[in-house]
Amino acid sequence: MVFLTVLAGTILVLDQTTKLLVLWHLPLHGMRAIVPGFFNLVHVRNTGGAFSMFAGSGSALRLGLFIGLAVIVVCIIFYAYSKVSKTDHWTRAAYSAIAGGALGNLLDRVRLGEVIDFLDFHAGSYHWPAFNVADMAITTGAIMLLVSLVRGK
Template structure:
C-alpha cells in the first residue's frame, strides 16, 4: 500500500497547505481576479457536499452524515484497491486520488465544520461552483475510473 499511502498523503498535504494559505491571506468572501472572465481566487465555505448539497441541514446531523459517508466510501475504496493488480496503475491512481481528496475535505469538516473552497472558474456570468485541490483530486480520480470502465479494464 506504499503507492496509495504516498499519493493520499501528497493530495492531503497539498490540499491542506493551499487551504491554510487561503485562511491566512483571504478573508471570507474575498474575490481576487486572476484571469479576467475566466478564473478567480476566492474564499468560500461549503457546509454541504458537492454543489452545496445539504448545506441547509442542521449542523450536527449534516456533519455526522458527511463524516460517516466519507469514512464508508474510503473503506469501500480501500477494499476495492486491495483487489487491484499491481500493474493496474491507472486504477490505482484513480482510487488513490479519490481517497486523498475525500480525506482532505474530511479534515476540513472535522476541524472547521465546513470545507474551504477557493478556485472559481467561470465564463462571463456563468460560474462553476467554487472548489479546491481535494475536489479536483476526487474529480480526476473519478474520471480515470470512468475511462477505465469504458475501456473495459
C-alpha cells in the same frame, strides 16, 4: 498500499496547504482576480456537499452524514484498491486520488465543520461553484475509474 499512501498523502498535503494559504491571505468571502472575467481565488466555506447540496440541513445531522460517508468511502476505496492488480497503475492512481481528496475534505469537516473552497471559474454569465484541490482529485479519480471501466480493466 505504498502507492495509495504516497499519492493520497501527497494530495492531502497539497489540499491542506492550499487551504492554509487561503486562510492566511484571503479574508472570508474575499476575492482576488487572477484572470479577470475567468478565474478568481476566493475564500468561501461550503457546509454542504458538491455544489453545496444539503447546505441547509441541520448542522449536526449534516456534519455526521458527511463524516460518516467520507469514512465509508475511504474504507471502500482501500478495499477496492487491494483487489486491483499491482500492474494496473491507472486504476490504482484513480483510487488513490479519490482517497486523498476524500481525506482532505474530511479533515476540513472534522476541524471546521465545513470545507474551504477557493478556486472560482466563470465565463460570461456562467459561474462554476467554487471548489478546492480535494474536489479536483475526487473528480479526476472518478473520471479515471470510468475510463478504466470503459476500457475493461
